Amino acid sequence: MPTRLEHFIGGRPMPPTEGQYFESTNPATLEVLYEAARGTQADVELAIEAASKAFDGPDWSNLTPTRRGHLLRRLADLVGEHGDELARLETEDNGKLLREMKGQLRTLPEYLYYYAGLADKVEGSQIPGMDPAILNYTVREPLGVVGAITPWNSPLTLTVSKLAPALAAGNTLVIKPSEYTSRTIVRLAELASEAGFPDGVVNVVTGFGREAGAALVEDRRIAKISFTGSTATGRAIASSAAARFIGCTLELGGKSPNIVFEDADVASASLGVVAGIFAAAGQTCIAGSRVFAHRSVYDELVERVAERAQRIVIGDPLEDTTELGPLAFGDQLNKVESYVRLGVDEGATVSYGGQRPETDLPGYFYSPTVLTDVDNHMRVVREEIFGPVAAIMPFDTEEEVLRLANDTEYGLAAGVWTKSLARAHRMARHLEAGTVWVNTYRAMSPMSPRQGFKSSGVGIEHGLESMHEYTRLKSVWINT
Numbered sequence: 080m081p082t083r084l085e086h087f088i089g090g091r092p093m094p095p096t097e098g099q100y101f102e103s104t105n106p107a108t109l110e111v112l113y114e115a116a117r118g119t120q121a122d123v124e125l126a127i128e129a130a131s132k133a134f135d136g137p138d139w140s141n142l143t144p145t146r147r148g149h150l151l152r153r154l155a156d157l158v159g160e161h162g163d164e165l166a167r168l169e170t171e172d173n174g175k176l177l178r179e180m181k182g183q184l185r186t187l188p189e190y191l192y193y194y195a196g197l198a199d200k201v202e203g204s205q206i207p208g209m210d211p212a213i214l215n216y217t218v219r220e221p222l223g224v225v226g227a228i229t230p231w232n233s234p235l236t237l238t239v240s241k242l243a244p245a246l247a248a249g250n251t252l253v254i255k256p257s258e259y260t261s262r263t264i265v266r267l268a269e270l271a272s273e274a275g276f277p278d279g280v281v282n283v284v285t286g287f288g289r290e291a292g293a294a295l296v297e298d299r300r301i302a303k304i305s306f307t308g309s310t311a312t313g314r315a316i317a318s319s320a321a322a323r324f325i326g327c328t329l330e331l332g333g334k335s336p337n338i339v340f341e342d343a344d345v346a347s348a349s350l351g352v353v354a355g356i357f358a359a360a361g362q363t364c365i366a367g368s369r370v371f372a373h374r375s376v377y378d379e380l381v382e383r384v385a386e387r388a389q390r391i392v393i394g395d396p397l398e399d400t401t402e403l404g405p406l407a408f409g410d411q412l413n414k415v416e417s418y419v420r421l422g423v424d425e426g427a428t429v430s431y432g433g434q435r436p437e438t439d440l441p442g443y444f445y446s447p448t449v450l451t452d453v454d455n456h457m458r459v460v461r462e463e464i465f466g467p468v469a470a471i472m473p474f475d476t477e478e479e480v481l482r483l484a485n486d487t488e489y490g491l492a493a494g495v496w497t498k499s500l501a502r503a504h505r506m507a508r509h510l511e512a513g514t515v516w517v518n519t520y521r522a523m524s525p526m527s528p529r530q531g532f533k534s535s536g537v538g539i540e541h542g543l544e545s546m547h548e549y550t551r552l553k554s555v556w557i558n559t
């Protein structure tokens with residue numbers, strides 16, 4: 080019998096009201112890892128009640144912001160101490176490389192330390208007025224119960240990016256993790272409890288998006304939804320939130336351009352292109368899936384990327400030498416396979432990959448794939464595949480590549496490879512993307528705010544700005 084994973088509500092594990100569970104499978108071995116509680120509206124209501132009670136209760140509402148910071152620091156320490164355990168649990172859940180997860184777990188505490196330090200630095204201000212007899216000042220207040228909904232591709236990091244500023248600002252949380260990756264998020268809530276957060280401040284309801292997720296979004300007691308996931312789900316959540324005039328932060332999909340100019344160091348650019356699209360088997364929102372190479376370096380770049388792709392070691396994500404693990408679940412594999420078939424039907428050439436590789440494990444593996452003879456009109460170039468598939472296209476001028484790079488509904492990130500400082504600044508200014516990397520790709524820090532432009536998001540995560548997303552501003556006028 081697989082082990083059972085319960086919800087975490089009011090500071091303790093709680094079985095599902097309707098007694099239903101669903102299986103979670105290791106995508107590398109196809110073993111059933113555990114059965115998770117299948118959350119329904121009744122479970123979500125219990126979690127919101129616990130979070131509301133905690134929000135109003137003296138243990139949380141009377142805690143000074145400095146003390147909230149201390150609790151976050153303790154949680155950071157615990158996450159650090161349990162780093163290896165959490166890394167392994169996440170690798171088993173979603174197939175990400177253990178080596179990479181251990182790296183992520185080394186930086187994850189920094190997110191919590193950063194917001195711990197900000198907890199007592201969220202200030203209102205005194206506003207100069209028209210009437211000297213009236214004192215006007217502003218106060219930043221927590222919102223209440225925040226609903227956090229997260230995806231499966233980087234569950235811990237994406238959940239902590241919401242939890243840390245939300246708690247630092249004094250809110251309480253109900254988290255609905257992806258149905259594919261429940262375990263590390265329940266473990267995170269247990270660690271929060273161990274760190275000393277009062278019961279009900281951090282709650283987790285596991286289950287499916289259309290059941291537990293939708294119930295969370297639609298509950299009138301939720302003050303804000305913080306969501307990371309696909310643009311389609313984000314759109315549904317935004318319209319539900321709009322009907323109740325509650326705020327939402329949405330971190331959505333992408334189809335990011337990675338642009339290699341003729342004056343770039345093509346060797347290092349090709350490594351940046353490879354890391355940009357094949358890391359985490361292409362299952363990152365910021366994947367540099369549209370690669371534009373200046374015509375004079377196009378052949379060399381394609382050759383270098385295909386040659387590196389050929390040497391990528393595919394296999395068991397627990398092994399230190401593995402460079403590419405499986406896709407996270409069966410439907411992901413089907414989606415990637417069907418997109419590559421579609422690309423070929425649209426006229427693309429598979430320069431490398433395009434098939435399931437031979438591996439020792441039975442899981443959802445797919446070769447790193449390079450598509451050429453592609454253009455901006457094709458669906459493989461316009462739609463988010465969320466797999467290890469790079470489309471590489473030539474261009475002739477800076478104006479042309481800017482137009483092509485910006486010709487997308489998305490605006491999450493962009494990469495530029497050039498030795499020209501002036502060109503780097505021009506591109507950074509004109510690219511319609513919330514993050515622009517020059518001569519690097521995927522750099523990230525809790526201190527640096529990030530925002531998706533266009534259909535890639537609403538609101539800001541990370542940095543001081545993210546704290547403000549979890550507060551509301553009250554203006555007080557006192558006739559002295």
Ligand code: NAD
Nearest residue numbers: 229230231256257288292293308309312330331332333364
């Ligand atoms: P998804 O939208 O299918 O699911 C995300 C979460 O929403 C899951 O917890 C799911 O259960 C829940 N959900 C689904 N339908 C719902 C509904 N109707 N109401 C409420 N909740 C619902 O996305 P996914 O497949 O888990 O994640 C991949 C997507 O996430 C990609 O598009 C990727 O680009 C995006 N992503 C964005 C960022 C970012 O920072 N911009 C980061 C990581 C992933």
